[in-house]
Amino acid sequence: MNIPIDIPPELLDKTLPELLKLVALQKVTGKILDWVTQRIKEQWEKKEYGFTPEAEVATGLQKISKSEAYKRMRECIGNHRFLGLVKLGFRAEELNEQGNIAAIAKIKDNVYQKHRVEGIRIITMGTTGVLTGIIQYLSDIKIKNDYSQAIMAEHFESILKDWMQITIFHQAEHGQKTLEKNILTFMKTNYPLFFVFSMGTASEQAAKLIAQLKKDDIIRKNGYTFDLYRRKEVAGRVMHTWVFQNIKEWKPFI
Amino acid sequence: MDEAEIKFEEIGIEEKKILLDILGYEIGEGGIILDKHTKKEHICPITESVVFIENASVLPGSTVVINTSELSLAEYFTKFVEMRCK
Numbered sequence: 001m002n003i004p005i006d007i008p009p010e011l012l013d014k015t016l017p018e019l020l021k022l023v024a025l026q027k028v029t030g031k032i033l034d035w036v037t038q039r040i041k042e043q044w045e046k047k048e049y050g051f052t053p054e055a056e057v058a059t060g061l062q063k064i065s066k067s068e069a070y071k072r073m074r075e076c077i078g079n080h081r082f083l084g085l086v087k088l089g090f091r092a093e094e095l096n097e098q099g100n101i102a103a104i105a106k107i108k109d110n111v112y113q114k115h116r117v118e119g120i121r122i123i124t125m126g127t128t129g130v131l132t133g134i135i136q137y138l139s140d141i142k143i144k145n146d147y148s149q150a151i152m153a154e155h156f157e158s159i160l161k162d163w164m165q166i167t168i169f170h171q172a173e174h175g176q177k178t179l180e181k182n183i184l185t186f187m188k189t190n191y192p193l194f195f196v197f198s199m200g201t202a203s204e205q206a207a208k209l210i211a212q213l214k215k216d217d218i219i220r221k222n223g224y225t226f227d228l229y230r231r232k233e234v235a236g237r238v239m240h241t242w243v244f245q246n247i248k249e250w251k252p253f254i
Numbered sequence: 255m256d257e258a259e260i261k262f263e264e265i266g267i268e269e270k271k272i273l274l275d276i277l278g279y280e281i282g283e284g285g286i287i288l289d290k291h292t293k294k295e296h297i298c299p300i301t302e303s304v305v306f307i308e309n310a311s312v313l314p315g316s317t318v319v320i321n322t323s324e325l326s327l328a329e330y331f332t333k334f335v336e337m338r339c340k
Contacts, residue, residue, distance in 0.1 A: 017263055024268035040276055044314070050262045051270060052311035058262040058327050065331045079337055084329035091324060103324075110325040 007035055016043040017051075057091075064090045069132050072139045077156055078149035085111065085119050086135075089126030096127040097233065121163045128169065129233060130197045133241025134159070136229040159193075166191060170198040176209050183213065186244065187222040196242040199233075203240040210242060223247050260314060260335070267307060274307075277317050281307055287319060300326045300333070 011032070014022065019040050022028050028036050043049070052058050064070055064087050073086050088107060095103045104127060111119040125131040142152050159166070168186070170179050179196070186194045198206040210226070213219050219226060229241040265273075271281055279296060282288045285307040287296040295304045301321045311322045315334030320326050 017265055017269070020265060020269035020272055023272045024266065037276055040273065044273070044277065044317075047258065047314035048261060050260045050311065050313040051265045051273065052262055052313065052327065053264055053309065053322050054311070054324070054327060055262040055264045057324055058260075058311070061324075061327050061331055062260060062262070062335075065336060074336065079332075083336075084325070084332040087331060088324060088328040091328070107324050110323050114325065 007032060011036065011039075014039075016040065016049045019043065060094070061087055061091060069135050073135045076135070076138045076142050076149065077153040080149075080153045080156070082115075082118070082122060082156070082160075085115060085122040086131070089122045089131045092123045092126035093129060093131060096129075118157075118160050121160050128197070129199065129231075129239045130167075130195070130241060132231045133195075133197065133229045133239060133243075136231070137227065137241065137243045140227065140229075166194040168194065168196045170196055170202050170206050172200070172202040172205055174202075176205050179206055179209055180213070183210075183244070184218075184222075187219075187224055187246075190223075190246060191244075192246045194244050196244070197239065199239050200237050203238060206240065206242070219244075270307060270310065270312060273312055274310075274319070277312070279319065298326070300329045 011019075011022075011028075019036055023033065023036060023040070050058060067090070070087060070090060074083060077083065088111065092104050092107055095107075104123070108120055108123055111123055122131075125134060138152060138156060141147065141155075147155075166186075168179070168182050170182075183196065196206060196210070210219075210228075214226075223246055224244050225247055226242050226244045229243070231239045231241070233239060274281070274287065275290070278290050280288050280290045282295070287305045287307060287310060288294065289296055296319055297303065298305045298321045299318065301323075303321065305319055305321050309322050311320050311327065311330075312318075313320065313330055313334070315330075318330060318334050320330060
């Protein structure tokens with residue numbers, strides 16, 4: 001862009017928001033206004049700024065979209081219609097850690113209107129802290145088996161669809177016996193895939209029980225194998241995700 | 255290729271009107287955003303509904319004018335930033 005001789009030098013260093021403010025306050029007129037308008041166009045085309053009433057939210061979402069966990073999920077399922085929701089699931093996870101229940105409720109309301117219960121399940125994966133474990137699992141099986149993004153997307157959809165039937169959220173007060181009964185019931189029913197989630201002292205309980213089931217060869221005898229994924233939360237607690245797969249029944253495209 | 259960092263800022267309604275005007279939009283009755291040339295209502299590419307100036311986000315990726323919510327911003331990144339930079 002040519003700089004006319006009469007452009008005040010201090011205008012040359014103005015940022016896009018500063019230039020917009022100058023025009024809004026009618027601080028520039030005539031040829032200088034024309035120059036500023038052209039400068040705004042040029043600055044905009046650099047794609048360095050975004051203007052939104054929710055600047056803090058947008059900045060947070062941008063950070064999530066650059067996070068390793070999110071990138072792994074994008075690599076797993078490609079340009080899937082639920083990818084934006086995964087990002088929002090991580091946002092809900094952060095809000096939950098901050099105790100911002102009102103913001104989570106607003107997100108859920110918005111998500112339900114467009115994506116119904118499947119969308120809400122992804123947000124809940126975030127608020128319950130299990131989203132990272134699910135992504136670790138998906139990424140793991142994709143790499144091990146060289147599955148395509150289409151297969152992985154279908155598998156993720158099937159997990160969402162069956163979510164309520166294939167998840168055990170173990171808490172310490174449930175006791176080890178209840179967890180054992182639940183895991184055995186899942187295995188006897190031949191579920192192709194199910195998850196056990198726990199945190200803190202409940203994890204110690206679950207880890208001991210699952211180690212014992214493994215030692216007694218109960219898991220293998222029932223036709224299952226399992227993987228464990230750990231994830232440290234901001235508060236220092238560790239979320240454990242056990243993924244049980246039926247060796248015969250499980251396929252990623254169930 | 256990784257995405258470039260976008261600086262997000264909140265600006266006043268007047269500044270937003272000026273930017274939209276420069277980018278080919280105008281403000282109609284009740285603050286509804288219109289295409290300056292066709293005079294038709296601008297439709298948000300994410301929510302698929304009209305956009306009012308107060309709730310509009312004006313975002314890069316050519317120019318994307320959307321209704322603002324956490325969901326629409328999340329989908330904006332997916333549709334207009336990440337896929338462009340893959």
